[in-house]
Amino acid sequence: MDAVGLTPIIPLLFAFALPLTSILIKGNRRVVQAYALLGTGLTLISSFALFQRAYSSDSPLIYTFGKWVAPVGIIYEVDRLGALMALVTAFLMFVIAVYSYRYLEGESGLEWYYTLYLGLEAGLLGVVLTGDAFNLFVMIEVTSIASYALVAFYRGRRDAVHAALKYAFIGAIGTTMYFLALGILYGAFGTVNFADLSAKIHDIPFPVSGNPVGEVVLASGIVLALATWAFLIKAAIFPNHFWLPEAHPAAPSPISAVLSGLVVNVGIYSLMRFLYTVYGGELVPGLERVVGGVAAVLVALGAVSALFGALMMNAQRDVKKLIAYSTIMHMGYLAMVVGAGTQLALQAAIFHMVNHAIAKALLFLAAGAFIHAAGSRDIGDLTGLGRRMPVATFGLSVATLSLVGIPPLNVFFSKVLLFDALMERSLALAMVIVLSSVIALVAYMRVLYRIWLGKPREDITAGEHASMAFVLLLLSAAVVLMGLAAPLLLQHYVDPAAAQMMDYGGYIKAAVEYASAFFS
Amino acid sequence: MSVQEFLWAYMWAVLLLTLGVALYGVIARPNLLKKIIALTVLGDAVNVMVVLIGYRFTYPVAPPILPSLSRDALGAFLSSAVDPLPQALVITAVVIGMAVNMLLAILTVQLYRLYGTLDVREIARRGGGE
Numbered sequence: 084m085d086a087v088g089l090t091p092i093i094p095l096l097f098a099f100a101l102p103l104t105s106i107l108i109k110g111n112r113r114v115v116q117a118y119a120l121l122g123t124g125l126t127l128i129s130s131f132a133l134f135q136r137a138y139s140s141d142s143p144l145i146y147t148f149g150k151w152v153a154p155v156g157i158i159y160e161v162d163r164l165g166a167l168m169a170l171v172t173a174f175l176m177f178v179i180a181v182y183s184y185r186y187l188e189g190e191s192g193l194e195w196y197y198t199l200y201l202g203l204e205a206g207l208l209g210v211v212l213t214g215d216a217f218n219l220f221v222m223i224e225v226t227s228i229a230s231y232a233l234v235a236f237y238r239g240r241r242d243a244v245h246a247a248l249k250y251a252f253i254g255a256i257g258t259t260m261y262f263l264a265l266g267i268l269y270g271a272f273g274t275v276n277f278a279d280l281s282a283k284i285h286d287i288p289f290p291v292s293g294n295p296v297g298e299v300v301l302a303s304g305i306v307l308a309l310a311t312w313a314f315l316i317k318a319a320i321f322p323n324h325f326w327l328p329e330a331h332p333a334a335p336s337p338i339s340a341v342l343s344g345l346v347v348n349v350g351i352y353s354l355m356r357f358l359y360t361v362y363g364g365e366l367v368p369g370l371e372r373v374v375g376g377v378a379a380v381l382v383a384l385g386a387v388s389a390l391f392g393a394l395m396m397n398a399q400r401d402v403k404k405l406i407a408y409s410t411i412m413h414m415g416y417l418a419m420v421v422g423a424g425t426q427l428a429l430q431a432a433i434f435h436m437v438n439h440a441i442a443k444a445l446l447f448l449a450a451g452a453f454i455h456a457a458g459s460r461d462i463g464d465l466t467g468l469g470r471r472m473p474v475a476t477f478g479l480s481v482a483t484l485s486l487v488g489i490p491p492l493n494v495f496f497s498k499v500l501l502f503d504a505l506m507e508r509s510l511a512l513a514m515v516i517v518l519s520s521v522i523a524l525v526a527y528m529r530v531l532y533r534i535w536l537g538k539p540r541e542d543i544t545a546g547e548h549a550s551m552a553f554v555l556l557l558l559s560a561a562v563v564l565m566g567l568a569a570p571l572l573l574q575h576y577v578d579p580a581a582a583q584m585m586d587y588g589g590y591i592k593a594a595v596e597y598a599s600a601f602f603s
Numbered sequence: 604m605s606v607q608e609f610l611w612a613y614m615w616a617v618l619l620l621t622l623g624v625a626l627y628g629v630i631a632r633p634n635l636l637k638k639i640i641a642l643t644v645l646g647d648a649v650n651v652m653v654v655l656i657g658y659r660f661t662y663p664v665a666p667p668i669l670p671s672l673s674r675d676a677l678g679a680f681l682s683s684a685v686d687p688l689p690q691a692l693v694i695t696a697v698v699i700g701m702a703v704n705m706l707l708a709i710l711t712v713q714l715y716r717l718y719g720t721l722d723v724r725e726i727a728r729r730g731g732g733e
Binding site: 217220221224228231232235238239240241244245247248251252255256258259260262263265266267269270275 | 626629635638642645646649652653656657688689692695696699700702703706707710711713714717718726
């Protein structure tokens with residue numbers, strides 16, 4: 084079977100079959116867990132095969148559903164960035180599924196949890212693999228609906244239901260605006276395929292679909308404004324961030340890890356697709372101004388978001404809320420470099436997206452181990468637990484040190500790249516990275532100090548479960564090793580992905596060649 | 604300005620106005636149920652806009668049926684038929700919108716069970732917490 088088409092289909096099939104299967108097995112928790120591990124594990128294998136194929140091939144991979152080629156049907160077009168993100172997503176979803184079993188041992192409804200979890204994975208993979216702007220909309224909605232429902236997993240808790248409603252309202256407005264943008268895009272260009280759109284904007288011939296029919300510059304302005312707004316809501320960039328600090332902490336900790344590590348990347352990835360693949364490279368002057376305006380807005384909002392997130396981290400008592408504000412800070416960095424628009428900036432964005440996903444997942448899972456033991460999210464209640472839970476403390480330390488950018492760990496290297504990329508633009512922007520990192524360091528050290536060296540409460544019996552400890556050690560090892568091997572990773576995986584992303588001509592050519600071979 | 608052009612402009616003006624009212628409703632109305640209603644109005648306004656983008660100015664309007672299987676007939680048909688792709692996009696969006704609305708309705712019912720009110724000002728006063 085073809086790894087491109089198969090990758091998002093596996094979790095989707097497993098998700099849809101789970102409610103029926105759970106009736107057959109009478110909701111046996113062990114069987115449900117084994118089923119979920121099988122589903123996420125097979126997806127991991129498939130996305131690894133996809134990853135190898137994308138890196139060994141010179142041009143993006145194409146998959147057509149039922150042989151309906153590019154402008155007529157929906158195609159999946161996978162370049163190296165997509166394959167890399169798919170591998171990171173599938174890896175994290177698998178290890179977080181391992182972690183979830185122990186974390187949710189006191190809760191009922193494990194089968195519904197995994198139905199949504201696998202649906203979420205299918206949506207995330209669809210977003211990074213698709214080559215069609217409308218399919219991107221559908222996949223973003225699949226991801227979003229699963230996320231809204233998972234935030235409300237503790238349906239008896241007021242904060243969870245309230246946060247989920249807030250998240251769902253703002254998310255629904257965002258995706259509706261993106262849908263309107265798609266309508267206008269289709270009205271002006273007569274297509275919603277990324278390769279075809281890019282071909283029309285760069286004046287490259289494409290089979291079947293004709294010339295653009297509408298006012299290209301005006302339509303692009305409206306489309307980019309609406310789509311950027313929608314993606315900024317999904318990525319939680321200031322001033323559209325307000326749902327995140329409530330929604331991420333209210334979810335169960337494994338879901339917080341997925342939301343903060345992977346789901347927010349959807350917005351950044353989609354922005355990259357639009358700004359680099361569709362509106363990348365040389366443009367006519369009118370479009371150049373429109374895209375330049377959007378990029379400037381991204382840089383400005385990203386900088387505000389980074390500083391705001393860092394400052395708010397220091398005002399939190401809830402440990403998960405603190406981590407959630409750190410996510411806003413890191414998404415701010417990503418928005419800044421996506422707006423910067425050079426190849427170096429793209430490398431920095433890709434590497435930081437991967438590093439942040441792994442380190443942030445580790446941080447939420449380690450914090451989750453403490454919360455699971457103490458039954459509270461208040462830093463005051465977690466005081467002194469650190470010495471009784473050495474593995475969780477180790478994970479927490481590695482993740483916090485990595486996220487503030489201590490040298491041998493992975494985020495340090497991507498922060499250096501971020502700094503270099505923003506330095507090309509201005510010193511003030513580069514200093515935002517340094518300043519927000521220092522402010523965040525203060526907040527993280529306060530948490531680490533309280534948990535590790537604080538005076539423990541007597542009434543808590545803290546223990547570490549083997550499966551949770553294993554996941555924490557595995558992710559800690561990943562953070563350390565990715566830091567030590569950063570130059571190699573950059574050379575072999577990040578640079579080729581960025582180079583291919585900048586090369587919109589190659590992206591169009593792959594789709595054109597596939598379509599012409601079919602029509603001739 | 605012909606009658607059709609007037610109707611076209613009128614339709615867009617009404618839709619943009621509806622969009623504005625719906626956005627106001629979602630953001631400013633305190634009652635959660637009214638927020639959901641405003642959100643469905645927003646979604647429907649956008650759906651009608653997208654269908655309208657696929658519309659063609661032709662008169663008299665012919666049903667979208669191919670008169671005969673020949674190249675000339677096909678050309679004439681393509682220039683008069685309404686574009687079906689926006690309608691395909693809209694039907695997908697309608698189905699997705701239904702899923703979102705259902706989830707929102709269920710969450711609202713659950714919120715009412717927990718708080719005993721649907722007024723967001725009242726909920727904010729009591730705090731989002733336990």
